[in-house]
Amino acid sequence: MNHDVEDLLRHHAPQVLGALVRRYGHFDPAEDAVQEALLAAARQWPRDGVPDNPRGWLIRVASRKLMDQLRADEARRRREEAEAALAPRDAFTAPPPGEGASGEGRAPSEDDTLTLLFLCCHPDLTPAAQIALTLRAVGGLTTAEIARAHLVPEATMAQRISRAKQRIKGVPFRPPRPEDRDQRLAAVLQVLYLIFNEGYTATSGRELHRADLAREAIRLTRAVRRLLPREGAVTGLLALMLLTEARSAARTGPHGELIPLDEQDRALWDRDAIREGTALVEEALAEGPAGAYQLQAAIAALHDEAERPEDTDWPQILALYDLLLRRAPEPDPMAELSRVVALAMAHGPEAGLVELGSFEERLAGHHRLDAVRAHLLERAGDTEGALAAYQAAAARTLSVPEARYLRTRAARLRDRDRDRAGQEGQDGQDRQEGPDVQPSP
Template sequence: LEVLTLCCHPALTPESQVTLALRTVLGLTTKQIAAVHIIPSSTAGQRISRAKAAIDLHRRRFPPPASPKERLPALMHALYLMYTAGHSRADGKQLLDAAVTTEAIRLARLLYKGFRDEPETAGLLALMLLSEARRPARITVRGDLIPLRDQDRSLWDREVIAEGIDLIEHALPTGPVGAYQLQAAISAVHAEAPGWEDTDWEQIAELYAMLAHVAPSPAVTLNYAVAVSETQGPVSALSMVEPLLDDPRMSGSHRLHAVRAPLLEACGRREEALEAFRIASRLCTNIPEQRFLNSQITRVQADAIE
């Protein structure tokens, strides 16, 4: 963590601080960094090169922070993206990388231990724990993806869930509510539901509305749309997703089309849904996710024949 703190050089923008930290200290590849930032690999590579050049101008001196909390936002963001990279691999034959998520959680625990008075460090650790608790139910024996709707919740690690919920319940009342606390709160609502149909979608939609205000992003909009589809129906959700087709940040991401496809299907627009699934499959470079998307194409085609 000390090296990571020094790597968040004050001469760099916060974005470049995080990118360089992910590459040089946390060991993520350029492709992994591009995936978690939802940018092309070439753009991620350019950011890394520019960051290194800026540090060279300062004779590779890495001044310590003026205060312990000065670089805390960059540290938390780097660990958050590290966990994200392991939770859903950018490519390859495996859906997740447990070694990466385990290390991200270890570092997040250390960060929380050092900054217990900062609610967002508790929020970050809680978010990771609540996500990691679902890991045993996310894949089949052969490594295929199981979406949240279909997961066997008896496989979720209840001890880890209890720790995550305890962290977020103690953090929320203590200060300003940030993005990590809100995401952890959303995960907690999912964790407490016996099944998909029992989920408090109204509460999740409210939390996503708050998150969209605090930390707006295409990824937040996509997840928010899923909650809206459960509370207001697919038409309302689709109206949130469609503008993202013109967002250059989403041009190479399969996730936009993977979310859009079932919404189109629910609206009765089967051919458009099929095309969205096909686009998602072509853009996806993670084999288990791609297999799942291809299974959805086969399912929709079979439904059309019937």
């Protein structure tokens, strides 16, 4: 599918879904209808051209499909869907451009997307269900991608999403009450964080970076911040996204290969995003006690401010990770892995390897554990151990660029070890032959 069309559909999808849910309710069938409308657009728009009012087109098609679906349900469950059966047919058509989707003069907008975010994070849902449903309905991730992000089987995640949809069936489409806001805001921010992470480093596929998801997460976070400009967690999350995404242009080579942070061409980093992100970090830290997003943003700022890898303030980064883990409400294995790397950079790879063993069981089988172990063993000079760890990590990741990078590191180690062995053999031979070839005094 054309990338411009794909970006357009991703931009409008949550607003279209929000418009349908706001007017008709029925979250689950509304989402199905929107998905059918998106598929129709993906087939027709590249061939016939994008309509003048793409959002109106999607609403019109999705509304008609929803109407058909509700009427079919009415035939089977007349009592449960009596309201849908009584709705006039023209109530399910899209308004002309400029008119509201609900007939009330208000067009679907970012407000609908944000209300949809809060609906997906309803307090009747568990935190895990809130995150899964929002990633599916607003972020557009597949069930398989969400399952990989949560390290659970796809079937388990499918059941979780289905139960979440049933749980919020009939819930009014409106912003949360003030007493519910903090709880649901925390879930919304975690969802946006996960969407961004999936975009910045895709969990599977041939592409390392899914720019569409990363941009969508940043766009939605900006929208939340416009409504809540004094929330330190919102400001910190936006700063973290900007400071991380600023490095995206330098993370891959001409053939899509992964380039680690210490080997990146820092001239390719987006300095405007770094300046904005750094200013937001300072603002977020001044808005109250530093939470997880503010601390992670401060760590990202230290990385981005270093002109060279050797200029990185690893002791300060280590101190921030210590504070982050102390304040975390529950263990965070990924943050612990990052802390191990910071510890190794500040105090040597051996210190990092000792620390790695303290929580190895919790991440057994995860490719990032093997990748960190390989990196530390390589720095410690254990070529054989590093080779095995790189190969294990490459076999376990579902990301093609990550697997290629890990195998390349292993191949470099093998070549280096072979060259060293060959040189040592040549040196030994030179020493043995030395007396016979030395010139006479």
